[in-house]
Amino acid sequence: MSMPKTDMPAARFSYDGLDRVIHEKARLGLLTSLMAHPKGLSFADLKQLCGLTDGNLSRHIQVLQDAGLIDVTKGYEGNRPHTSCRLTKAGRRRFLDYLTVLEQLVRDAAEAAHGDDADKARLGLRPA
Amino acid sequence: MSMPKTDMPAARFSYDGLDRVIHEKARLGLLTSLMAHPKGLSFADLKQLCGLTDGNLSRHIQVLQDAGLIDVTKGYEGNRPHTSCRLTKAGRRRFLDYLTVLEQLVRDAAEAAHGDDADKARLGLRPA
Numbered sequence: 001m002s003m004p005k006t007d008m009p010a011a012r013f014s015y016d017g018l019d020r021v022i023h024e025k026a027r028l029g030l031l032t033s034l035m036a037h038p039k040g041l042s043f044a045d046l047k048q049l050c051g052l053t054d055g056n057l058s059r060h061i062q063v064l065q066d067a068g069l070i071d072v073t074k075g076y077e078g079n080r081p082h083t084s085c086r087l088t089k090a091g092r093r094r095f096l097d098y099l100t101v102l103e104q105l106v107r108d109a110a111e112a113a114h115g116d117d118a119d120k121a122r123l124g125l126r127p128a
Numbered sequence: 129m130s131m132p133k134t135d136m137p138a139a140r141f142s143y144d145g146l147d148r149v150i151h152e153k154a155r156l157g158l159l160t161s162l163m164a165h166p167k168g169l170s171f172a173d174l175k176q177l178c179g180l181t182d183g184n185l186s187r188h189i190q191v192l193q194d195a196g197l198i199d200v201t202k203g204y205e206g207n208r209p210h211t212s213c214r215l216t217k218a219g220r221r222r223f224l225d226y227l228t229v230l231e232q233l234v235r236d237a238a239e240a241a242h243g244d245d246a247d248k249a250r251l252g253l254r255p256a
Binding site: 032103106 | 180234241
């Protein structure tokens with residue numbers, strides 16, 4: 001079926017603001033963890049909070065660091081090497097921008113599910 | 129810095145429910161469009177709504193169809209080939225499950241930004 005063109009604003013559902021660096025599932029967990037801990041988190045803490053392997057965590061930390069979203073500090077705690085990560089100011093701002101788009105997407109999808117009030121309630125929206 | 133272990137439930141921020149088939153940015157747009165149009169949308173309509181090229185749209189439609197999230201009907205409208213897509217019942221359910229996790233993520237991140245009431249207001253949460 002075809003839609004009347006008046007109902008079709010260009011790319012209404014393109015969600016251009018969903019920054020691909022941030023949108024990756026593991027990186028979303030990392031950024032949310034770091035948002036919750038503004039003083040920073042150790043490699044070990046991030047690994048546990050996000051349920052990642054050493055290899056995956058290293059790879060995603062590198063991507064976030066290269067993009068300027070996080071700062072990584074390598075040092076020692078006693079005799080043991082200790083890596084600490086924290087969100088940069090720009091990282092925090094970009095993550096918040098991203099979250100605004102994500103929230104819009106959840107709202108769009110919940111509104112789209114209008115035929116079924118149970119689905120709306122499930123997504124925290126009040127049935128009309 | 130290290131966190132007290134009592135504050136560290138295992139993989140609190142792993143977001144395992146973020147189904148990778150659904151989580152891809154273009155596919156999120158496609159699923160939201162189809163949720164808004166339960167009778168289905170043509171290839172041309174989806175292309176316009178999601179701002180995708182023919183190649184990208186075909187590729188993502190194939191992934192969603194292989195995963196059982198959408199049905200694709202190929203036919204003719206007059207003399208011209210016409211492809212129509214609609215969300216399957218299972219696809220609708222899986223997308224709603226995904227959205228529940230996504231909503232939790234937005235809520236977690238908004239709560240994590242607790243130091244700054246302006247950020248909370250921006251994400252639609254009332255400052256404490």
